[in-house]
Amino acid sequence: MNVLVTTDGSDRSLCILPHAARLAAALDATVILGRVLDPRADAAGVVAERLEAAVADVRAAWEAVLREALAARGVAGEPLVIERRWGEDVPAAILRAAAERGAAVIAIESRGAGAIRHAVFGSVAMGVVGAGTVPVMTLTDCPPVPAGEGPYHLLVTTDGSPDARSVFPAIAPLLLPGRFRVTLCEVAVIRAQETEAQAKARTLPGLEALRPRLPAGVEVDYRIPVVPPGAGIDTAIIETAAAVGAHAIASATHGHSAQRHLVAGSTALGVVRRAGLPVILVKSSPVA
Structure with missing residues (x-):
């Protein structure tokens, strides 16, 4: 099993690396640090008799830089230069590399500059989520990995x-008993004439019914933050993750383009932008 971490060569894009390494340790997986190489663009300034030779020079240089990045952050892993094929965009190249290397998770730093920035410049992370079936870990800041030993703590959100x-x-195939613990979280929007206790009691059965979807032996807890109508669902999720000391948040998202999110809004995208910890996104589809 592998975790594919992607970088564009910037220091900012490497902020997710230690978080992905923490997840990889829980999965007993190998970290692969990859960068997509566009042969005609990235090798354009290299003097060589043939394009193939120029690409080989760039590949060797990038592999050395990737090894240095892993070593500088104390992460045991492998470098991977992903050569972009003709007609292939960056998300497709990443997904192909993930399939070829058997990646269980793809980790991509997100710029986190808001939906407008994403709509104008696009988002590789959203492109990978929208086009693939592999869980995608994203991060929009550079927080430290939570200290301490013990199982990897994942807050899994649902709206029912x-x-x-x-x-x-x-995510269920990834959750090894003893290595992971899960907190299932659903935000309850309080109804008219309803108390907070009643809102929690109304929501809990549906949350408990999700337990069989997780592997037996994995420790599971339940959290139901209660908010008034119109309150920020994403804020309640983020505050709950902080309260339970989660390493990451897992959520389904519609996986549309960033421009669609700008128009329609997305709780998952709001959590990604503001969480201050990794968010693992899965493209949603109806599940019985």
């Missing part, structure tokens, strides 16, 4: 819909 349940078949 069939689409939201699609996160479970994607």
Whole structure:
């Protein structure tokens, strides 16, 4: 099993690397640090008799830089230069490399400059989520990895819909008993004439019904933050993750383009932008 971490060569894009390494340790997986090489663009300034020779020079130089990046952050892993094929965009190249290397998770730093920035410049992370079936870990800041030993703590969110349940078949195969613990979280929007206790009691059965979708032997807890109508669902999720000391948040998302998110809004995208810890996204589809 592998975890593919991608970088564009910037220091910022490497902020996710130690977080991905923490997840890889729980999975007993190998970290692969990859960068997509566009032969005609990235080798254009290299003096060589043939394009293939120029590409080989760039590949060797990038592999050395990737090894240095792994060593500088104390992460045991392998470098991978992903050569972009004709007609292939960057998300497609990443997904192909993930399939070829058997990656269980893809980790990509997201710029986190807001939906407008994403809509104008695009988002590799959203492109990978929208086009693939592999869980995608994203991060928009450079927080440290939480200290301490013990299982990897994952906060899994749901809104009770069939689409939201699609996160479970994607992440359940990764959750090794003893190495992971899960907190299932659903935000309850309080109804008229309803108390907070009643809102929690109304929501809990549906949350408990999700337990069989997780592997037996994995420790599972439940959290139901209660908010008034119109309150920020993403804020409640982020605050809950901080309260339980989660290493990451897992959520299903519609996986549309960033421009669609700008128009329609997305709780998952709001969590990604503001969480201050990794968010593992899975493209949603109705699950019985």
